[in-house]
Amino acid sequence: MNRGVTAALFRPVRTRNAFEETVERLLQAIRLGVAAPGDRLPAERDLAARLGVSRVTLRDAIRAIADAGYVESRRGRYGGTFVAESLPAPAPRIAPAGDIEDVLTLRHVLESGAAESAAARALTPADRQHLTAALLDVSGVDTDQAEYRRRDSRLHLAIAEVTASPSLTTAVADVRTRVNELLDAIPLLAANIEHSNAQHRGIVEAILSGDADAARQAMSEHLDGTAALLRGFLLD
Template sequence: MSDEQSSAVIERAPARATRPQSRRVFEDVCKQIRQDVTLGKLRSGDKLPSERDMAEQLGVSRAAVREALRALEASGVLEFRKGVYGGAFIRDMSSTGVTMSISDMLSLGNLSLDNLTETRTCLLSFAVRMACERATEEDLAAIEASLEQVDRATDMNSRIAGIGAFYTLIAAAAHNGVLQILIEAVTLIATDLLTKLRPQTVGEGLSQRRQPIVNAIRARDTDTAVHLMEVHLGQLHAYVDAHGGAKVLQSK
């Protein structure tokens, strides 16, 4: 990381500048860090200055900086690392923040299992449509390998990991980064739910049930592929709902 990158957050304000404090001053700090990320002055993996340095340069309290950093961590922009070389770092682009937000809303009862399934169905139906146009042979081979992983798995955790991979690899085959992040987010929640439910039959017969989806994508048969995915997700929803999935979601 260059000196220019590491000082991006603090270069706009003169040293020891002062300005009126307010309960929401931390939002200004958040805004500035987000702006630096948007402009490319801060990139994935860059380490932010210390709380003290940021507070001095921005003319705000350390408490305001600390609150801003925690808010950015909660939203998935930052991650904190421990140790001698630890600190606040710009997180790699991922679905973590989206997953946390949706998961929190589900736990609070503001979202339902029906909401989750409807969203997954919309996202994955669109991903399948895009995959029919854009998927490469490597994409299709990876999706099929995920099916084989579940069939070969000898423990529940490996099976569930393979199930999650099936959906995220279809998202990858759509070659749309935003869509991939959203699908990864809802898939993490769905696989976490399966882990908690631990149904005895999860993963059994996976290839037989999902291979037709892959075949339709390979054949570039969009209508069939989308229909098969929607039917599959509807069946999965009914199974999870029958096993108390809604209650588990809100008890996380």
């Protein structure tokens, strides 16, 4: 592997979405050919230090891309984690890279704003029950991809709905439809579900407590994690 390029790719992650960004960095290195088929990835201790993540987070990320067919583990004296000799076929190009970034940017603006606006409102008891029910609903799904996407969408729409802005709710619904087309093209990762559910709780708690700044920040971090996975799997 080219040391200069490798150092640039395996730099410390910058967000609180450590798992998602680690997956993105690993897939980027493989997709760009910096870590070519058959190459051994740096040792776990070294790679975790380079990325600035815990070894547990790194293991979760490696397990996720191994399940997706990008790397394999070998035991023994010359063992380690190796890039698969035969990589998965690229996901069908749903949209050009520029269009994907357009969707992600629009989603970030709309949904972080929706969370902030929801928290700034004096929510009715019905609003509060609606949010709480949607949160419990999505938290009860394990790894059924279609069902999780559906309930996840319902929570995000519920947040938009309690802003009491029909126009914003319609806009969020439209962009969510486009985002789901992208999400359906990548695997559902168990570690990401766990992390997303924790972030969902933080978002709803901030909204219910009326902390608009915290709600915007929590939603922004949540969306950044999803964007990292989409870029990692869908963009070269």
